[in-house]
Amino acid sequence: MEFLTLAKERYSCRKISDRPVEPQLMDRIIEAAIAAPTAINTQTFKLWVMDSDQAKANLREVTDFTFGAQHFIVLGSGEKGSWTRSFDKKNFAEVDAAIVGTHMMMEIADLGLATTWVGHFNAPKLKELYPQMADYELIAIFPIGYAAQDAAPSDAHAKRKSREELVETL
16 A cells, blocks of 8 residues: 555554454564664664453553454563763653554554554553563553454544644745
8 A cells, every 4th residue: 555545544443353363464563663763773662462361351450442452562662772862861762662653553554454552551550560561661552453344433533734734844
């Protein structure tokens, strides 16, 4: 698919079927994450694939926003080792993680799958459940699957500010 078409058609899917996602498709999503550019390619992000029954139960303890999915990826950013802009000491770990998350979402859509960026979750509780997450800023949970038959974009999907509001040529 042409990229701009993909970018415009991809939407935050909030109804995912219980149809399992093939392992090779999950591998492609992870490949897209690893291919994402990060500042000086430090790649200080971490992905946790949450596929076991226990992992899914734990996710349901930290968020109500699982949307029926059977597969999940949690994305974390690691500040240690990330590039920091010298002028103002801005650390780019979260920026890098956002790039990784966007790459994953676009690959998910390109594969004919669905997801949404879930930011509403109890990160401290998730870190309690998984101590290996403790040193990371937990950025997002991505529920992944095939869109349910009655899934549709929200009314806000096509709502956009005008180019004049968003772009200024200097």
